[in-house]
Amino acid sequence: EQESLNAYRSLTAVTKDGFAFEMAANIGTPQEAVGLLEKGSEAIGLYRTEFLFMSASQMPSEEIQFEAYRQTAEAMQGRPVVIRTLDIGGDKALPYLQLPEELNPFLGYRAIRLCLDQKQLFLTQLRAIIRAGAYGNVKIMFPMISGVDEWRQAKALYEEARQQLISEGANVGEAIEIGIMIEIPSAALMADRLAKEVDFFSIGTNDLVQYTVAVDRMNEKVSYLYDYFHPAIIQLIKKVIDASNKHGKWVGMCGTMAGDPLAAPLLVGLGLHEWSMSPSSIQRIKQTVRKLERSACVQLTERLLDLDTPAEIRSELEAFLKLQQ
Ligand code: PEP
Ligand code: MG
Numbered sequence: 001e002q003e004s005l006n007a008y009r010s011l012t013a014v015t016k017d018g019f020a021f022e023m024a025a026n027i028g029t030p031q032e033a034v035g036l037l038e039k040g041s042e043a044i045g046l047y048r049t050e051f052l053f054m055s056a057s058q059m060p061s062e063e064i065q066f067e068a069y070r071q072t073a074e075a076m077q078g079r080p081v082v083i084r085t086l087d088i089g090g091d092k093a094l095p096y097l098q099l100p101e102e103l104n105p106f107l108g109y110r111a112i113r114l115c116l117d118q119k120q121l122f123l124t125q126l127r128a129i130i131r132a133g134a135y136g137n138v139k140i141m142f143p144m145i146s147g148v149d150e151w152r153q154a155k156a157l158y159e160e161a162r163q164q165l166i167s168e169g170a171n172v173g174e175a176i177e178i179g180i181m182i183e184i185p186s187a188a189l190m191a192d193r194l195a196k197e198v199d200f201f202s203i204g205t206n207d208l209v210q211y212t213v214a215v216d217r218m219n220e221k222v223s224y225l226y227d228y229f230h231p232a233i234i235q236l237i238k239k240v241i242d243a244s245n246k247h248g249k250w251v252g253m254c255g256t257m258a259g260d261p262l263a264a265p266l267l268v269g270l271g272l273h274e275w276s277m278s279p280s281s282i283q284r285i286k287q288t289v290r291k292l293e294r295s296a297c298v299q300l301t302e303r304l305l306d307l308d309t310p311a312e313i314r315s316e317l318e319a320f321l322k323l324q325q
Contacts, residue, residue: 015289021273030075205237253274266313
């Protein structure tokens, strides 16, 4: 079974009627980028940089970060590498950064909120990423954006970091694409406005489900409610993809849903451009997409959008997939 899946390494995720989708990998360390191309990933859609910070005993310097980002960019040989800025707080702590105790950490001081507050920390990371941009096809992605203000503030700090480097005479390469994660419902609802300003979106279903359905993603007691096939989630995803298409921006997904074969007909039908997942899921998704016809997926998706419950949507998708050869 693994052997037959390996046959997909050199194949693309193209439907029978000729529509291709980019298959990207989620990684947490530069080491994970080594050999990714050979194993069939076409890009890195999410590099979670927090692991670089969590495994260190002190704040990683600009040089240490630059080395990690440069290595990752070089390993991908010109293919896209989406580097997500620090997503700390929530459940992820840093031993050397005193964070306040919070009653609701997932609703609190985390990710872009913390970075916009601790500007020096953020500028240092942005400088390291921009410098790494001279060594590959690097893109920057901000996590946990809730609306237009935060996006503009983060973008302004990116510009500031870039100007600093330019005036120092550093090698910054060409301008790089800057995008945001859509993982907070307010951002999904504002996608049409945000799409005018950003270069791309990546939908983070892990948090989007947590915040939309009000279910702690770690809590077993309520995990039965945690489902990316909830009709409300599908509506939000559709809204985000439609907004991107309207404004000519690309849109990816880096939450777990992107690596679930059951979701593939729906994501093809909605027209998601880039799918980012654990590298171990990519062959399976390629195999699934290659069995599909986009036109049939579009029709199926219209039916799915009318259904009322996650269970109905799942069973419709299961029945549909069984019919594909
Ligand atoms: C997400 O929220 O879907 C996501 C990809 O980010 P993380 O799992 O790192 O929160
Ligand atoms: Mg997230």
